[in-house]
Amino acid sequence: MKVIGINYLSESSVCLVENGIVKYAISEERLNRKKNWYGIPYASIKKLLKDTKNKISDIDLFATCGLSSLVNDVPDIGYLKKKIYEIKVSKLSKKIKKKQISFLKKRSKHEDYVINVRTRKIIDELKKKFKNLKVFDHHTSHAASAVYNSNFSECYCLTIDGWGDNASAKIFFYQRGKIREINKTSSLDSLGYFYGSITKLLGFKPHQHEGKILGLAAYGDPKKAMKDMSKLISYDKKNKRFKANYEKGIYQASFNNKNLNFLKRKYSAQDIAACAQFLLEKVVLECVNDLSKNKFNLALAGGIFANVKLNQKIKDQKIVKKIYVFPNMGDGGLSIGSALLAYYQKNKKIRVSLENCYLGPQYYKDDLLKEIKKYRLKFLKPKNIEKEIAFLLNKGLVVAHFNNRMEFGPRALGNRSILCSAKNKNINDILNKKLGRTEFMPFAPIVLEKSMRKYFKIKDSLNDYKFMTITCDCKKIMINNSPAAVHIDNTARPQMINKKISLRLFKILNEYKKITKIPVLINTSFNMHEEPIVCSPNDAIRAFLASKIDYLILEKYLIQKP
Numbered sequence: 350m351k352v353i354g355i356n357y358l359s360e361s362s363v364c365l366v367e368n369g370i371v372k373y374a375i376s377e378e379r380l381n382r383k384k385n386w387y388g389i390p391y392a393s394i395k396k397l398l399k400d401t402k403n404k405i406s407d408i409d410l411f412a413t414c415g416l417s418s419l420v421n422d423v424p425d426i427g428y429l430k431k432k433i434y435e436i437k438v439s440k441l442s443k444k445i446k447k448k449q450i451s452f453l454k455k456r457s458k459h460e461d462y463v464i465n466v467r468t469r470k471i472i473d474e475l476k477k478k479f480k481n482l483k484v485f486d487h488h489t490s491h492a493a494s495a496v497y498n499s500n501f502s503e504c505y506c507l508t509i510d511g512w513g514d515n516a517s518a519k520i521f522f523y524q525r526g527k528i529r530e531i532n533k534t535s536s537l538d539s540l541g542y543f544y545g546s547i548t549k550l551l552g553f554k555p556h557q558h559e560g561k562i563l564g565l566a567a568y569g570d571p572k573k574a575m576k577d578m579s580k581l582i583s584y585d586k587k588n589k590r591f592k593a594n595y596e597k598g599i600y601q602a603s604f605n606n607k608n609l610n611f612l613k614r615k616y617s618a619q620d621i622a623a624c625a626q627f628l629l630e631k632v633v634l635e636c637v638n639d640l641s642k643n644k645f646n647l648a649l650a651g652g653i654f655a656n657v658k659l660n661q662k663i664k665d666q667k668i669v670k671k672i673y674v675f676p677n678m679g680d681g682g683l684s685i686g687s688a689l690l691a692y693y694q695k696n697k698k699i700r701v702s703l704e705n706c707y708l709g710p711q712y713y714k715d716d717l718l719k720e721i722k723k724y725r726l727k728f729l730k731p732k733n734i735e736k737e738i739a740f741l742l743n744k745g746l747v748v749a750h751f752n753n754r755m756e757f758g759p760r761a762l763g764n765r766s767i768l769c770s771a772k773n774k775n776i777n778d779i780l781n782k783k784l785g786r787t788e789f790m791p792f793a794p795i796v797l798e799k800s801m802r803k804y805f806k807i808k809d810s811l812n813d814y815k816f817m818t819i820t821c822d823c824k825k826i827m828i829n830n831s832p833a834a835v836h837i838d839n840t841a842r843p844q845m846i847n848k849k850i851s852l853r854l855f856k857i858l859n860e861y862k863k864i865t866k867i868p869v870l871i872n873t874s875f876n877m878h879e880e881p882i883v884c885s886p887n888d889a890i891r892a893f894l895a896s897k898i899d900y901l902i903l904e905k906y907l908i909q910k911p
């Protein structure tokens with residue numbers, strides 16, 4: 350049975366689930382080269398069908414999200430009235446009350462339009478193009494992506510994002526295939542908008558640069574701005590949901606929240622970032638600890654869980670046995686979530702466990718040589734390419750690595766990656782300059798599986814470190830040997846490598862270890878400034894030529910800068 354999942358929201362994407370297994374997945378941004386592009390991913394559907402040798406008639410089911418646009422339960426007028434009442438009876442000045450109430454009314458009207466007009470139109474278009482279209486709830490699809498790939502037979506699931514289908518967070522309980530919704534947080538109380546509005550306030554692009562705020566946070570003092578910022582969000586224990594405190598005068602569910610501007614005049618950027626991170630962790634941890642009195646497994650999805658530090662804090666809670674973070678946690682992962690829901694609905698069984706994220710297209714000899722010749726590049730085909738790469742990396746050179754199938758999701762996991770040594774702390778500045786980036790968090794390391802416990806303070810399963818979704822504390826040897834991959838708070842975001850995950854990376858790390866005795870390298874995404882990660886050999890060559898990267902590896906070919 351073949352199911353195609355379609356996400357038309359941010360980072361629109363498609364996937365193919367065949368007999369319950371995710372066989373292929375790609376985001377439209379990789380093909381049209383527009384970061385986080387949204388809309389119906391027609392080019393990706395075409396590419397998926399071509400690469401998997403399917404015709405549209407071979408597909409049994411299509412699946413997508415947007416259920417609230419098909420049922421008349423939005424907007425929630427009762428809840429809006431409650432929020433307005435809270436503002437009316439608050440101690441705020443008349444002027445601020447008016448401003449907050451006016452925002453809430455406008456926001457609700459906008460959501461009503463998006464759900465009942467814009468989304469309905471898209472779903473109508475999908476229904477016309479693809480017969481047998483199943484439509485699921487946004488957060489339930491996030492939940493499905495996490496629980497069905499988690500290997501947990503029973504767990505709680507928390508989904509948190511900006512907003513989708515009239516909610517910004519949901520709590521679920523999962524048991525043997527069945528996902529039961531326990532509670533939801535309104536989109537008016539969005540933690541995604543909270544963190545995104547801080548991203549915008551500090552001069553970065555919301556819904557894209559949240560990682561910079563996370564990196565910056567480690568340099569600041571969360572206490573400094575607490576008095577003002579704690580007015581923004583809280584956890585409502587009685588109703589088991591997050592609460593945006595409009596009645597305290599500054600929160601708005603908008604990236605462009607001008608109420609926050611005063612913070613910049615009073616506090617440094619790093620202190621604001623530190624406080625935002627602290628508050629996010631505080632409210633989410635309150636929610637996690639409120640889920641049950643007994644220990645439980647926890648599956649996580651939704652854009653908020655791109656926050657690797659938050660994930661580490663959740664994992665460290667005594668009440669939590671194990672966590673699983675779906676690697677494409679943002680809306681890009683919804684294609685997989687909705688396809689798995691459709692598969693389960695039809696077959697009442699689950700046989701999914703995402704072994705890896707190498708789900709995208711692969712390119713072969715003819716494609717590669719055609720592009721190399723087109724750009725008249727000189728190349729070598731070394732006998733032992735892994736040894737050659739390790740040699741170059743040890744010399745301090747930067748190598749772009751293009752190999753095998755492209756990753757699905759926000760992280761490059763070695764197949765569309767830039768590699769370099771982590772031996773010197775200043776490599777971050779050098780690399781940021783070479784790539785035209787501003788990052789406050791150091792680049793992440795790839796590490797041989799057998800060295801993971803020697804280099805990091807890890808007590809339980811190493812499987813949590815397959816997809817760079819979580820940070821961990823570094824041991825002294827890591828801090829001394831590979832300081833470029835260690836953050837100021839002595840954490841890192843490692844990707845564990847073994848033969849099964851990636852034979853090529855395994856061999857490179859082993860060759861590098863033979864020379865240096867260090868089983869660690871830096872891995873960062875291979876893309877031009879602010880462009881999506883490269884997909885094709887043509888993208889790779891263009892990015893290579895436009896950058897100051899020293900060498901490009903295209904599968905077996907080694908290309909030097911002309």
Ligand SMILES: [Fe+2]
Nearest residue numbers: 510513651680
């Ligand atoms: Fe979402």
